Amino acid sequence: MASHKVTLCVDGERLWSRLMEMAHIGATPNGGCNRQALTDADLAARRLFINWSQAAGCSVRVDSIGNMFVRRAGCDSTLPVVLTGSHLDTQPTGGKFDGIYGVLAGLEVIEALNAQAVATRHPIEVGVWCNEEGCRFPAAMMGSAVWSGRMSLPAAHALADPDGVTVRDELQRAHMPIDAPLVRQAVKAAFEAHIEQGPVLERQAKTIGIVTGVQHMSRYEVIVEGQEAHAGTTPMNERRDPVRALAGILPELYRVADGQRPDARLTIGVINATPGSPNTVPGRLRFTVDVRHPNDEQYRLFRQAVQQVVADVLAQCALSGQIRCVWEAPAVRFDEGCVEAIRRAAAMLGYPTLEMVSGAGHDSVNISYAAPTAMLFVPCAGGLSHNEAEMALPEHVAQGADVLFHAVLARAGAER
Numbered sequence: 001m002a003s004h005k006v007t008l009c010v011d012g013e014r015l016w017s018r019l020m021e022m023a024h025i026g027a028t029p030n031g032g033c034n035r036q037a038l039t040d041a042d043l044a045a046r047r048l049f050i051n052w053s054q055a056a057g058c059s060v061r062v063d064s065i066g067n068m069f070v071r072r073a074g075c076d077s078t079l080p081v082v083l084t085g086s087h088l089d090t091q092p093t094g095g096k097f098d099g100i101y102g103v104l105a106g107l108e109v110i111e112a113l114n115a116q117a118v119a120t121r122h123p124i125e126v127g128v129w130c131n132e133e134g135c136r137f138p139a140a141m142m143g144s145a146v147w148s149g150r151m152s153l154p155a156a157h158a159l160a161d162p163d164g165v166t167v168r169d170e171l172q173r174a175h176m177p178i179d180a181p182l183v184r185q186a187v188k189a190a191f192e193a194h195i196e197q198g199p200v201l202e203r204q205a206k207t208i209g210i211v212t213g214v215q216h217m218s219r220y221e222v223i224v225e226g227q228e229a230h231a232g233t234t235p236m237n238e239r240r241d242p243v244r245a246l247a248g249i250l251p252e253l254y255r256v257a258d259g260q261r262p263d264a265r266l267t268i269g270v271i272n273a274t275p276g277s278p279n280t281v282p283g284r285l286r287f288t289v290d291v292r293h294p295n296d297e298q299y300r301l302f303r304q305a306v307q308q309v310v311a312d313v314l315a316q317c318a319l320s321g322q323i324r325c326v327w328e329a330p331a332v333r334f335d336e337g338c339v340e341a342i343r344r345a346a347a348m349l350g351y352p353t354l355e356m357v358s359g360a361g362h363d364s365v366n367i368s369y370a371a372p373t374a375m376l377f378v379p380c381a382g383g384l385s386h387n388e389a390e391m392a393l394p395e396h397v398a399q400g401a402d403v404l405f406h407a408v409l410a411r412a413g414a415e416r
Contacts (some may be wrong), residue, residue, distance in 0.1 A: 009402050
């Protein structure tokens with residue numbers, strides 16, 4: 001690749017400093033963050049972000065599901081906004097960059113426009129989407145789902161955490177306008193900057209991931225019914241042990257996934273045996289299977305094979321049970337115009353790029369159903385994310401924000 005003289009348009013030091021300051025809120029002993037949605041820590045992070053945004057001359061609006069929008073006025077306030085942003089909430093043992101990077105990179109775009117006295121025809125907004133992680137309230141990407149019309153407001157308000165506290169309860173506690181009409185602003189283009197959450201960019205020495213879409217994904221619950229019995233007195237050949245079915249199912253599932261390398265993803269995330277006593281043969285087994293693939297046909301075949309494996313092994317073990325899909329997100333193809341804006345920005349700056357499909361879900365998936373959307377990734381160390389050791393390099397953080405700056409500006413229209 002030809003060498004380029006690159007002058008960053010954003011202030012990388014300010015962006016990094018704010019990432020580190022935000023990381024103090026909900027900081028964990030092992031260097032990560034615990035800012036689960038609508039907790040006191042999440043609300044404190046929101047207040048800090050509002051302070052920075054208002055100091056940058058922006059107005060702030062919060063909708064009835066807790067999404068927050070920071071707005072830099074355009075020359076024509078009637079035009080659709082150019083939207084960027086991500087989320088501030090984290091996993092219980094999350095890191096300093098997942099989500100937060102996209103929010104602060106969006107604010108840095110506004111700061112850079114202010115510093116260079118650049119007006120835009122279209123308003124620019126930074127969105128902070130509520131409960132993206134879905135670890136406290138059981139619906140990942142909740143706020144963007146409601147905004148885009150993919151989840152109803154009452155259904156989201158009714159979601160409860162393990163202590164029975166609902167989203168509505170916590171929004172009321174935070175004095176958010178829960179009864180106000182949910183207004184979805186017109187959007188010309190939407191961009192989300194994010195750490196990759198995987199190792200590909202780092203391994204291939206690429207600075208920017210140009211994300212063309214998000215792969216198919218679905219989640220299954222498998223129930224196997226057995227019979228509780230005494231562990232010491234019941235002969236092996238007379239047991240109806242559901243864990244024996246698991247012993248047959250798992251190798252076959254992994255064999256299926258291995259047969260679709262390198263793109264297939266299969267995860268057994270939860271295994272529960274009931275009653276959970278060490279000297280009792282379980283009477284019931286429940287486990288989850290997460291299935292992902294970017295290719296339409298291969299994903300269809302993958303799903304069928306997973307379901308067939310479970311059915312076959314249950315029959316072999318003479319046990320009853322079922323497998324059912326409890327959640328599915330079809331693949332998303334991002335808007336080619338928005339993808340091209342990111343592609344051109346990275347090329348202009350001379351950054352090494354890789355076009356890729358995201359293996360994880362993001363708020364951009366929901367946004368893409370309502371507006372032209374695309375994403376960009378920057379590398380993260382060792383591909384680690386949803387982990388307290390999550391880390392990105394300051395130069396990558398700044399370079400990603402610079403690509404975001406030029407992509408947003410291309411869509412918002414500069415007027416000096």
